[in-house]
Amino acid sequence: MIPYGRQSIDEEDIQAVVEVLRSDWLTTGPKVEEFEQAFAQYVGIKEAVAVSSGTAALHAAMYALGIGPGDEVIVPAMTFAATANCVVFQGGAPIFVDVNSNSLLIEPEQVESKINSRTRAIIAVDYTGQPADYDQLRTITDKYGILLVADACHSLGARYKDRKVGTLADLNIFSFHPVKHMTTAEGGMITTEDSDLAQKMRVFRNHGITSDHHQREALGSWFYEMMDLGFNYRLTDMQCALGINQLRKLPDFLKRRREIAAQYHEFFAGLKEIEPLEVREDAIHAYHLYVIKISFSGTKNQRKRFFQKMREKGVGVNVHYIPVHLHPFYRKRFNTGPGLCPVAETEFEHILSLPIYPKMSDADMQRVISAVNGTVKEIREEIGYANQEAI
Ligand SMILES: *Cc1c(COP(=O)(O)O)cnc(C)c1O
Numbered sequence: 001m002i003p004y005g006r007q008s009i010d011e012e013d014i015q016a017v018v019e020v021l022r023s024d025w026l027t028t029g030p031k032v033e034e035f036e037q038a039f040a041q042y043v044g045i046k047e048a049v050a051v052s053s054g055t056a057a058l059h060a061a062m063y064a065l066g067i068g069p070g071d072e073v074i075v076p077a078m079t080f081a082a083t084a085n086c087v088v089f090q091g092g093a094p095i096f097v098d099v100n101s102n103s104l105l106i107e108p109e110q111v112e113s114k115i116n117s118r119t120r121a122i123i124a125v126d127y128t129g130q131p132a133d134y135d136q137l138r139t140i141t142d143k144y145g146i147l148l149v150a151d152a153c154h155s156l157g158a159r160y161k162d163r164k165v166g167t168l169a170d171l172n173i174f175s176f177h178p179v180k181h182m183t184t185a186e187g188g189m190i191t192t193e194d195s196d197l198a199q200k201m202r203v204f205r206n207h208g209i210t211s212d213h214h215q216r217e218a219l220g221s222w223f224y225e226m227m228d229l230g231f232n233y234r235l236t237d238m239q240c241a242l243g244i245n246q247l248r249k250l251p252d253f254l255k256r257r258r259e260i261a262a263q264y265h266e267f268f269a270g271l272k273e274i275e276p277l278e279v280r281e282d283a284i285h286a287y288h289l290y291v292i293k294i295s296f297s298g299t300k301n302q303r304k305r306f307f308q309k310m311r312e313k314g315v316g317v318n319v320h321y322i323p324v325h326l327h328p329f330y331r332k333r334f335n336t337g338p339g340l341c342p343v344a345e346t347e348f349e350h351i352l353s354l355p356i357y358p359k360m361s362d363a364d365m366q367r368v369i370s371a372v373n374g375t376v377k378e379i380r381e382e383i384g385y386a387n388q389e390a391i
Pocket residue numbers: 053054055056079080082083125151153154175176177186187188
């Protein structure tokens with residue numbers, strides 16, 4: 001089965017981790033700062049704060065912004081659950097906003113109507129790897145004096161109007177899960193120009209304690225104080241060593257993702273039942289996911305059958321995502337449900353994620369393309385027979 005996403009690890013990565021295993025610091029040593037600095041430099045921003053996952057990064061961001069009970073944070077309906085969960089971790093309420101039907105990105109026009117005196121921030125999601133419309137969102141956040149957060153877990157390496165992802169919002173969130181652009185097994189990062197917010201998040205990731213073990217060792221001191229309730233969200237030196245090495249290869253990883261996307265794009269242009277998501281002209285896409293919309297005219301939705309047929313052909317297609325407000329937890333806790341974000345709900349029934357990852361060979365890519373082509377033809381025929389029977 002060709003997976004929808006997969007890590008790319010080489011001997012250098014393995015060596016980098018092994019070296020740390022032989023050193024004095026397995027966690028919170030010199031590699032953390034080295035990784036943070038390399039990442040900040042890549043993005044072109046002042047601060048990068050490493051944490052144990054993308055979810056921890058989102059949580060730290062909500063903490064740093066002071067989100068708490070009674071606060072509302074706007075999130076798009078089409079995203080991974082963690083984007084909304086981080087608001088709930090802090091006792092706030094996520095307010096779901098619908099997406100654009102062509103790009104499935106948060107619809108800025110829909111955002112403004114959801115803002116009230118309790119609204120504290122917007123979390124934009126760069127769904128599949130294309131940046132959301134940050135200029136429009138920034139106009140709104142400036143108008144209401146609220147903050148802008150980017151869940152950029154899909155878009156490391158992307159650009160918006162020639163500005164790099166990681167610099168577009170007040171706080172920018174990344175994940176280093178194995179299916180993402182680069183990996184530390186589990187891991188996450190927040191980038192920001194604001195050193196005060198960065199410092200808050202560094203304390204938050206270490207139980208709310210103001211100094212870490214490495215710093216105390218350097219000062220020859222045992223003294224520490226816990227200033228606030230924090231978590232253990234630290235990223236280990238082993239993981240940071242892996243991250244430093246992966247970051248060097250990121251440009252190559254991105255290049256290969258874009259090559260695959262271009263091939264898919266070219267081929268699917270000839271299939272009327274397959275529609276790739278719209279990419280804005282001022283965006284450079286990072287292609288964490290390659291999502292297609294499937295619709296066979298004059299018949300009921302064929303996504304389920306399409307999914308099964310692709311899996312039978314050994315292609316590990318997937319669906320990203322069930323709109324978050326439809327999950328049982330949100331229905332129960334926040335009284336959400338069908339009808340709240342109709343575009344996301346409708347489009348969700350038609351989307352399918354095709355395999356895309358840097359190590360994917362040309363042969364694998366051809367297999368995916370043939371499987372899509374074959375599946376379209378099979379379903380066309382089956383529908384044809386069904387229509388004839390109906391006559
Ligand atoms: C992967 C992902 C996350 C969570 O990252 P983890 O590292 O898995 O915790 C959050 N938001 C989006 C959009 C993601 O794709």
